[in-house]
Amino acid sequence: xxxxxxxxxxxxxxxxxxxxxSGPSGCGKTQLLTHMxxxxxxxLQRGAQTNLLTLPSHKRGLGWAAQSAALWPNQRVHxxxxxxxxxxxxxxxxxxxxxxxxxxxxxxxxxxxxxxERQRVALLAAVICAKNLLLLDEPVSALDANAAHHVLNAxxxxxxxxxxxxxxxxxQWQDLAATxxxxxxxxxxxxxxxxxxxxxxxxxxxxxxxALWPLxxxxxxxxxxxxxxxxxxGPLAPNTLRVRIDAHEVSIAHQQPGPxxxxxxxxxxxxxxxxxxxxxxxxxxxxxxxQLYALITPKAATTLGLAKGLCxxxxxxxxxxxxA
Amino acid sequence: MNAAIWITCKLALVTTLVLLVLGTPLAWWLAxxxxxxxxxxxxxxxxxxxxxxxxxxxxxxxxxxxxxxxIGQFSQSGLAFSFMGLVIGSVIYSLPFxxxxxxxxxxxxxTRLLQxxxxxxxxxxxxxxxxxxxxxxxxxxxxxxxxxxHTVGEFGVVLMIGGNIPGETQVLSILLFDEVETLNFxxxxxxxxxxxxxxxxxxxxxxxxxxxRGHTRVAT
Numbered sequence: 001x002x003x004x005x006x007x008x009x010x011x012x013x014x015x016x017x018x019x020x021x022s023g024p025s026g027c028g029k030t031q032l033l034t035h036m037x038x039x040x041x042x043x044l045q046r047g048a049q050t051n052l053l054t055l056p057s058h059k060r061g062l063g064w065a066a067q068s069a070a071l072w073p074n075q076r077v078h079x080x081x082x083x084x085x086x087x088x089x090x091x092x093x094x095x096x097x098x099x100x101x102x103x104x105x106x107x108x109x110x111x112x113x114x115x116x117e118r119q120r121v122a123l124l125a126a127v128i129c130a131k132n133l134l135l136l137d138e139p140v141s142a143l144d145a146n147a148a149h150h151v152l153n154a155x156x157x158x159x160x161x162x163x164x165x166x167x168x169x170x171x172q173w174q175d176l177a178a179t180x181x182x183x184x185x186x187x188x189x190x191x192x193x194x195x196x197x198x199x200x201x202x203x204x205x206x207x208x209x210x211a212l213w214p215l216x217x218x219x220x221x222x223x224x225x226x227x228x229x230x231x232x233x234g235p236l237a238p239n240t241l242r243v244r245i246d247a248h249e250v251s252i253a254h255q256q257p258g259p260x261x262x263x264x265x266x267x268x269x270x271x272x273x274x275x276x277x278x279x280x281x282x283x284x285x286x287x288x289x290x291q292l293y294a295l296i297t298p299k300a301a302t303t304l305g306l307a308k309g310l311c312x313x314x315x316x317x318x319x320x321x322x323x324a
Numbered sequence: 325m326n327a328a329i330w331i332t333c334k335l336a337l338v339t340t341l342v343l344l345v346l347g348t349p350l351a352w353w354l355a356x357x358x359x360x361x362x363x364x365x366x367x368x369x370x371x372x373x374x375x376x377x378x379x380x381x382x383x384x385x386x387x388x389x390x391x392x393x394x395i396g397q398f399s400q401s402g403l404a405f406s407f408m409g410l411v412i413g414s415v416i417y418s419l420p421f422x423x424x425x426x427x428x429x430x431x432x433x434x435t436r437l438l439q440x441x442x443x444x445x446x447x448x449x450x451x452x453x454x455x456x457x458x459x460x461x462x463x464x465x466x467x468x469x470x471x472x473x474h475t476v477g478e479f480g481v482v483l484m485i486g487g488n489i490p491g492e493t494q495v496l497s498i499l500l501f502d503e504v505e506t507l508n509f510x511x512x513x514x515x516x517x518x519x520x521x522x523x524x525x526x527x528x529x530x531x532x533x534x535x536x537r538g539h540t541r542v543a544t
Contacts, residue, residue, distance in 0.1 A: 034436075034439065037440075037443040038439045038442065056442075057439070057443050058444070058445045058446055059445070060443065061445075062443055066436060070434065072441075072454055072458065073437070073459040074458040074459060074461065075454075075458050084445075087444075087445050087450075125444065
């Protein structure tokens with residue numbers, strides 16, 4: 001179990017899991033990570049091991065990908081990574097470089113990289129240096145959504161292989177949802193599980209609503225097991241921990257539909273209806289304790305006679321079941 | 325004249341090397357040191373040769389390097405009018421030309437980069453090698469070039485503490501003064517023209533390198 005105590009705040013999270021920290025700009029998220037990397041006050045400890053904050057900065061074994069994505073100046077990317085790998089006996093960093101899509105950048109000078117490229121190289125440098133904990137400060141803020149998703153998946157995969165824990169600071173809800181087991185909301189000083197944090201997010205931003213469901217096991221033959229029930233899915237990465245079903249992929253039927261190309265049909269109960277605009281409405285559905293969201297039109301809700309407590313059928317295609 | 329060229333080059337080279345070795349830690353402390361008041365005092369002392377008449381500096385150095393002076397007493401016959409004395413005088417006289425560009429460059433170093441380097445496991449020596457030197461190499465080249473060129477061009481201090489001993493302390497600027505005094509204008513032209521061309525060429529090479537360096541980085 002990791003624990004971090006600083007300025008009266010106290011965080012605890014299990015070894016190997018990721019802690020996400022969200023909050024408005026200027027609330028001190030970056031300062032927190034900087035303090036963990038360089039400061040001396042407080043407690044940062046895994047189990048009963050030494051408090052890392054009592055060690056000099058260069059002996060803490062932290063992999064810090066700073067917000068500025070700072071890299072060693074005036075040298076080629078591979079020179080920097082080779083030196084770091086030699087220092088930390090990380091012999092297989094080329095494999096991780098390939099996974100992060102950095103291989104074509106190795107011959108370039110660090111000063112010539114774009115923002116997104118710098119972030120990916122900084123992430124790899126952090127992975128090479130990390131013996132205890134990864135500190136990721138807005139690590140994919142300069143990448144587009146697809147690339148960010150791919151890079152975070154790759155980092156999560158690498159971290160899982162090495163049983164590394166991580167603290168991820170991000171403004172992007174999707175990034176936190178895709179990677180973290182725990183999310184801390186700085187603004188409300190509240191610490192919540194991902195499911196709780198996600199519910200709060202959906203209430204505040206219904207247009208981004210999506211279901212996040214943990215898997216019971218890895219996908220097999222185009223199916224995943226969720227909540228003890230099989231779901232048909234599209235291709236998923238082998239390291240997928242959760243699946244995401246976006247609200248706009250889900251439709252609702254009043255009666256059990258007949259056979260169709262829509263692979264998944266679940267019997268659900270309506271637990272909430274919230275209007276987003278004149279043409280959009282989010283229906284919150286309960287599936288054996290799991291939340292599912294459907295983005296529909298108010299006209300459809302009226303036609304179906306949707307109301308709280310009504311039992312209906314939710315449908316979504318196999319390819320709507322994406323990794324998260 | 326060949327002896328004067330050799331002594332001038334030797335003096336400039338030795339002075340530049342000594343200045344880089346001594347000036348680097350001094351510039352680092354000026355840029356990153358904690359005691360603000362002490363830093364201001366040392367900064368002013370380092371900059372003194374920029375505004376002080378060289379003869380004033382030369383006069384006090386002459387007293388210090390004389391056989392019974394504070395420094396000269398440690399050698400058999402004093403350090404004044406010797407090559408070693410010239411080196412000491414040149415180091416002090418050219419100090420701001422090396423320390424100031426280095427300190428300016430060190431103070432512009434991103435502290436977050438240094439913090440990151442430390443957290444990556446770099447000890448102070450590795451931090452210098454992998455981060456500080458690559459980030460400030462242009463300042464080192466500039467400082468070395470300015471230190472070298474300024475030493476080649478010094479006159480007042482050299483005249484005061486080195487005298488004019490051919491083959492030992494007679495540098496090109498002193499030789500030029502000698503030739504003018506004896507109305508040997510042809511030789512004076514050769515020396516003055518040579519110094520002018522060499523100084524101009526050094527600056528052209530320096531600025532070309534700077535431009536090429538910036539261009540290469542962008543184009544790579």
